[in-house]
Amino acid sequence: LAKTTQPISMDSYEGQEVNITCSHNNIATNDYITWYQQFPSQGPRFIIQGYKTKVTNEVASLFIPADRKSSTLSLPRVSLSDTAVYYCLVGVGGNTDKLIFGTGTRLQVFP
Amino acid sequence: EPEVTQTPSHQVTQMGQEVILRCVPISNHLYFYWYRQILGQKVEFLVSFYNNEISEKSEIFDDQFSVERPDGSNFTLKIRSTKLEDSAMYFCATSSVRSYNEQFFGPGTRLTVL
Numbered sequence: 001l002a003k004t005t006q007p008i009s010m011d012s013y014e015g016q017e018v019n020i021t022c023s024h025n026n027i028a029t030n031d032y033i034t035w036y037q038q039f040p041s042q043g044p045r046f047i048i049q050g051y052k053t054k055v056t057n058e059v060a061s062l063f064i065p066a067d068r069k070s071s072t073l074s075l076p077r078v079s080l081s082d083t084a085v086y087y088c089l090v091g092v093g094g095n096t097d098k099l100i101f102g103t104g105t106r107l108q109v110f111p
Numbered sequence: 112e113p114e115v116t117q118t119p120s121h122q123v124t125q126m127g128q129e130v131i132l133r134c135v136p137i138s139n140h141l142y143f144y145w146y147r148q149i150l151g152q153k154v155e156f157l158v159s160f161y162n163n164e165i166s167e168k169s170e171i172f173d174d175q176f177s178v179e180r181p182d183g184s185n186f187t188l189k190i191r192s193t194k195l196e197d198s199a200m201y202f203c204a205t206s207s208v209r210s211y212n213e214q215f216f217g218p219g220t221r222l223t224v225l
Contacts, residue, residue: 034213043115043202043216044154087154097144097159097167099204099214104153 004088009106018075020105022088025069033064033071036087038104044087048073075107083109113137115217117203123223127192132220134186134203143186144204144214145178147171154202160186193224 005023012018024033032051036044048055050062050071061074075082085104116135124130136143145157158168160178177189186205190197200221204214 038154041200041219041221043204043219045216046213049213097142097161098156098169099144099146099154100156101154 004090004102006086006088006102006105008103009108011108011110012078013110014079015077018078018082018107018109020073020075020086020088020107021070022073023070024088024090027068027090031068031090033062033068034089034091034099035060035062035073036089036099036101038085038087039083044099044101047086078107078109080109080111083107113215115203115205115215117201117217117220119220120218121221121223123225124193126195126224130190130193130222132188132190132201132203132222134188134205134217135184136186136203136205137207137215140205140207140215142166142206142208143178143180144206145188146202146204146216147199148202148219149196149199157188190222193222195224198222198224 032049034049035047037047038044048057048060048062050064052064055062063072085106087101087104089099115137118133122130143160146154147157148154156169158172158178159166175191180186200219202219203217206214
């Protein structure tokens, strides 16, 4: 499974857009990019998944450049409740069960 | 919205004792997982389970661990003889398909081994 690198922490203020970038230089052709969110003392929660270009849902957008060696999770207009750890995961759809979590990015949103 | 539930929310046990952690999956999901997270560390995969058998397991999931779905609804993780280092949050997750896709996590059971 491709190794991922993301910032350890980020700070933001309410109402701002937050972009968290993840590097995955050795991503394989079949790999999808998935982001999870984890609040303290809770289980991770799926946010978004993509393969290439841009994916948007009601929570976030995911931007993936053509070479797919990185991806950016974009959270529009964050609020205090977006304070959490965000994990970027890269893996092969359909060929494995396990999710491999890294250390994630700890996002702190201030008022 | 359907959700995964886990019981108990917190379990305290003595070293060497057996513990059983329980999970109720989302009703139409067929794939079940256990993960653990030691305080301040990464979420780690333990095991996946489908069609009443283990489909994948990690190095952590040694002979002290077992999983089963005894009654067709609950999905359990048993630790036969707990060690201090088993203290962690244990998360059950379920999914409707076997893919590197959305897994729905429960709220976790905090296991404290004294």
